[in-house]
Amino acid sequence: MIWLGIDTSNAPLSVAIVKDGQVLIEIVQNLKLTHSVSCMPTIEEALKKANLKPADIDGIAVSEGPGSYTGLRIGVTIAKTLAWTLKKPLVGVSSLKSLASNAIYSGTICAMFDARRGNVYAAAFQGDELTPVIPEQHVSLQELLEKLETFNEPIMFVGIDAQKFEEEIRAKLGDKAKFSPASLNLPRASKLIELAEKEPLPALDTIHHFVPKYHRISEAEANWIKEQKKGQ
Amino acid sequence: MENLILAIETSCDETAASVIKNGTEILSNVVASQIESQKRFGGVVPEIASRHHVEQITIVIEEALEKANIEPSDLNAVAVTEGPGLVGALLVGINAAKAFAFSHGLPIIGVHHIAGHIYASSLVEPMQFPLLALVVSGGHTELVYMKEHGSFEVIGETRDDAAGEAYDKVARVLNMPYPGGPHIDRLAHEAEKGVEFPRAWLEENSYDFSFSGLKSAVINYKHNMEQRGEEIVPEEVAKGFQDSVVEVLTTKTVKAAKELNVKQVIVAGGVSANRGLRESLSEALAKEGIPFVAPPLHLCTDNAAMIGACAAYMYEAGVRGDLSMNGLPGKELKSWARS
Known part of the structure; x- marks a missing residue:
């Protein structure tokens, strides 16, 4: 089984490819680059170096949060789009658990x-x-x-x-x-995959509804809820 | 021109995807609106918009492909709005587009949101150059001159509020729900006469716009009436406001169209759904004998079909983006170079 792992939950970026329990390539960077600029090129580079095509991927593990809202959305959007269009399972892993496993x-x-x-x-x-x-x-x-x-x-x-x-x-x-x-101290996408492999593979029809775990509602929503309660 | 393009648009609060054939034919045009959710806040909250986009993005793209009955391998390119817009919202569409394009070995094309609005007209009838486009929406008020495909010259723009922004703010003053534009338009049509509000003409030769003074005039009018203990008539305020906006937009558009000797005038953007504006432009341009194109309403509000229409011409011109594409919230409207 060939896994692609993606972690953009916070400032560092990590992408890894693991094949049958062997790490083929792992890229970890802490350069404070914009994930939108670096994430897809890094995935492309990792697959190219591993001599794999997108369709060769059997499963995708992504850091689902918590973390930076924008960072999470970039990784999750890429992961769920790849998983949906390649018809491969998507597993979300806690960014904190992944880091702790280091x-x-x-x-x-x-x-x-x-x-x-x-x-x-x-x-x-x-x-x-x-x-x-x-x-x-x-x-x-x-x-x-x-x-x-x-x-x-x-x-x-x-x-x-x-x-x-x-x-x-x-x-x-x-x-x-x-x-x-x-x-x-940096998140590693190979660790993400290690944790994902312990989970049962979710059905493909769950991919559409996959969203980051923000662990916080937005400020606007919190204020709105407060207003509603006041009104009652 | 022969091409098939999947287009994605997430620059504000609509998650949209579309498949466009040869730049003119809409095979599908799917829009998931967040208006119901954003209504609670009286406007678009960027963080909420971004969250909704992530929830909807793959669903909307799948629906667009299914309705068009298209497989990824049939496509020539993936197009996406690169900017301007809300950066967090743009990033969802862009990264989905990149991941999809990469999965299927397709080129990616980054489209300017305003160029997209203008190209919505090419889904109705062929563009005739040189042309003048009046782009009016919640975020933009611009007069754009095009001498050929891919050539954009902004000859006038708002110096403060966009027209749609002014509509929303005035709607709030009149206690109308968000989005306010359609409510003002409806109220304005119910009044016999409007309250007299000023017109911002600016310098004599300027094609720029300004709507913040008008907005303040409406607010002051309401305050003064309240202090005198008088009731305002919302219909008359709406009509007075709309008359001022429409007269300035129409007069400047017609003046520019005559001066630049254009063969076609296009109105685009969310506010171009406004009946008052459409009627006024249509009448004034007919009088001058200048052909006028106003796309149907569903192509005036944010949608991905317009992005696909624009991208079809970019594709033919050899314009390509790459996987490092970023969201450009302040992207300038620049002509695309032919390669």
């Missing part, structure tokens, strides 16, 4: 993405199966750290945004906070 650690792993204004998208996982112990959520960094404090054990932080918040994290958790090395 960490080589047996205890609690926390993956996070900056969601601006002091907030993060974050989750914490434990064990080989990456069982969530803090479910994926949009939360203030401080609230997240308070939850992690109650764990009373070291926490492995992974991701470039965790690195960015190292000072705040250490201020709260002190020596209990551990940080993954830079080489493990």
